[in-house]
Amino acid sequence: MLLIDGADAPYWNGLADGALMLPRCEACGTWLWPASDRCGSCGSIQVAWIERAMTGTIFSWTRTWHRFGFTEALDLPFVSIVATVDDCDIRLLGRLDDPDQLDPQIGEAISGRIGSTRVENRDIPTIIWSRNA
Amino acid sequence: MTPLYGSTAVAGIGVRQYKRGTSPLPERGVLTQAVIDACADAGFDPADVDGFVSYGDDHNEPVRLMSDLGTRELKWSSMVWGGGGGGIAGAFGLAAAAIISGQASAVIVFRALVEGSSGRLSAAVMAHHLNDHMLAAGIVAPAQVCAIRANRMYEHHGVSRAVAEELVRASYYHGSRNPDAVAYGRELDLDAMRNSRWIAEPFRLFDCSRENDGAGAFLMVSAERARDLKKPPVYLLGCANGAEKGWGDLLENDDEALYPTAGFRPIARRLYADTGLSPADIDVVQLYENFSAQGVASLIDHGFCTYENVAEVIRFDNLIAPTGKLPANTGGGNFAQGFIHGIGTAIEAVKQLRGESANPVPDAKIGLLAGGPGAPTVSSAIFGNIVP
Numbered sequence: 001m002l003l004i005d006g007a008d009a010p011y012w013n014g015l016a017d018g019a020l021m022l023p024r025c026e027a028c029g030t031w032l033w034p035a036s037d038r039c040g041s042c043g044s045i046q047v048a049w050i051e052r053a054m055t056g057t058i059f060s061w062t063r064t065w066h067r068f069g070f071t072e073a074l075d076l077p078f079v080s081i082v083a084t085v086d087d088c089d090i091r092l093l094g095r096l097d098d099p100d101q102l103d104p105q106i107g108e109a110i111s112g113r114i115g116s117t118r119v120e121n122r123d124i125p126t127i128i129w130s131r132n133a
Numbered sequence: 134m135t136p137l138y139g140s141t142a143v144a145g146i147g148v149r150q151y152k153r154g155t156s157p158l159p160e161r162g163v164l165t166q167a168v169i170d171a172c173a174d175a176g177f178d179p180a181d182v183d184g185f186v187s188y189g190d191d192h193n194e195p196v197r198l199m200s201d202l203g204t205r206e207l208k209w210s211s212m213v214w215g216g217g218g219g220g221i222a223g224a225f226g227l228a229a230a231a232i233i234s235g236q237a238s239a240v241i242v243f244r245a246l247v248e249g250s251s252g253r254l255s256a257a258v259m260a261h262h263l264n265d266h267m268l269a270a271g272i273v274a275p276a277q278v279c280a281i282r283a284n285r286m287y288e289h290h291g292v293s294r295a296v297a298e299e300l301v302r303a304s305y306y307h308g309s310r311n312p313d314a315v316a317y318g319r320e321l322d323l324d325a326m327r328n329s330r331w332i333a334e335p336f337r338l339f340d341c342s343r344e345n346d347g348a349g350a351f352l353m354v355s356a357e358r359a360r361d362l363k364k365p366p367v368y369l370l371g372c373a374n375g376a377e378k379g380w381g382d383l384l385e386n387d388d389e390a391l392y393p394t395a396g397f398r399p400i401a402r403r404l405y406a407d408t409g410l411s412p413a414d415i416d417v418v419q420l421y422e423n424f425s426a427q428g429v430a431s432l433i434d435h436g437f438c439t440y441e442n443v444a445e446v447i448r449f450d451n452l453i454a455p456t457g458k459l460p461a462n463t464g465g466g467n468f469a470q471g472f473i474h475g476i477g478t479a480i481e482a483v484k485q486l487r488g489e490s491a492n493p494v495p496d497a498k499i500g501l502l503a504g505g506p507g508a509p510t511v512s513s514a515i516f517g518n519i520v521p
């Protein structure tokens with residue numbers, strides 16, 4: 001899948017430019033994720049991409065110990081999370097820094113920075129989250 | 134009552150199962166044997182099969198089976214959408230739809246999986262779902278997808294992790310007593326299970342199903358025709374397939390209340406409403422458990438227990454035949470009987486209602502087949518050896 005392809009292209013281009021951009025229906029204000037071309041709530045096709053801060057909370061998590069294919073560039077174990085982004089209803093998949101292997105807590109406040117994940121020959125922009133100090 | 138209720142039946146079953154990587158035949162050859170077995174089981178000429186249904190992106194397009202089977206005419210060839218095992222029970226509903234509507238009269242429901250032909254199932258399932266959001270997060274396997282949901286169920290909804298162990302133990306108990314199971318003759322070593330290596334927290338190795346090579350096939354015909362065949366009919370009483378708003382392929386943005394479920398709330402609702410049956414009417418459950426926590430979530434979704442009383446219901450003693458009140462995975466389930474994309478759970482559902490199970494449930498009349506949990510599209514079916 002090409003990064004610049006599909007309804008979520010502005011998300012990937014935003015990360016490449018250093019910003020978290022997320023889609024919201026211009027007509028009724030519903031956040032649309034996965035990104036879509038039509039708001040299922042009101043039928044509008046006017047989608048606005050809005051910048052959000054890279055702050056949020058942990059919705060859920062897993063720590064992976066098994067070497068699955070496509071994760072070769074990640075040191076084991078690594079923590080993947082679902083993060084609820086502040087000030088919008090969207091949850092994002094991402095990774096969490098895990099220096100001390102402390103189990104993440106659901107609801108814990110986190111902040112993100114933009115990094116990347118090497119998969120085969122590509123570097124995919126990735127939000128790397130850390131627990132707030 | 135739904136038109137599905139008791140109008141079609143499974144008349145024959147066939148299954149060939151091998152350790153992963155050891156199938157003596159390529160995938161299509163194994164599948165052909167399973168279909169022939171199912172027809173022989175029913176005393177039915179395989180050339181008269183005129184329809185085929187599969188699920189989970191099976192690679193064996195039915196038209197390619199015609200030469201080996203001697204098929205006279207192919208009238209129905211279809212597949213339930215979805216890359217995981219969510220469509221397994223829905224496949225029976227699709228076969229019944231073909232028969233009831235007169236578009237076919239003898240339909241084989243099948244699934245075949247041989248690693249040398251189709252590669253690893255886990256990789257195939259993920260190829261169906263993978264996108265850059267998942268790859269960037271290092272989420273590349275069904276175990277991880279289900280692990281994230283499981284942690285939410287355990288931590289946020291207060292389900293005790295110990296419950297999953299009860300389910301795993303019940304599967305292995307039954308498997309150890311089933312000569313057709315990979316775990317036959319081996320008691321589960323509890324220490325080994327509890328200390329098995331982490332895969333993706335909260336799952337250790339023993340929380341995960343492991344793949345086998347093989348194929349399973351079911352011959353479905355009208356209830357009337359089934360009564361004239363060799364084996365006692367196992368009637369399809371109801372089937373539901375799908376997803377409700379707030380559940381699906383949503384990049385983890387499912388409705389918050391649905392998120393830790395296995396996706397079966399609307400399925401169970403429809404299944405019970407369509408059949409007039411309730412969880413209390415179910416004598417035995419065959420539960421597709423890809424991962425332990427999803428098996429627990431499936432039992433909750435199907436109304437056998439709640440977040441609050443789950444620990445009282447999902448107990449080893451309660452789950453085992455012949456004495457438990459909720460006998461589950463009496464063949465050993467995906468964990469211990471074997472895993473050909475769940476087809477063994479459906480085989481056991483039929484065997485149990487024919488009295489052919491290695492772990493018979495006394496006087497079992499109604500069985501639930503709970504399909505692959507946690508998939509974007511899921512399905513379940515109720516079978517009976519009577520039409521109540």
Ligand SMILES: [Zn+2]
Pocket residue numbers: 025026027028029030039040041042043044
């Ligand atoms: Zn809208």
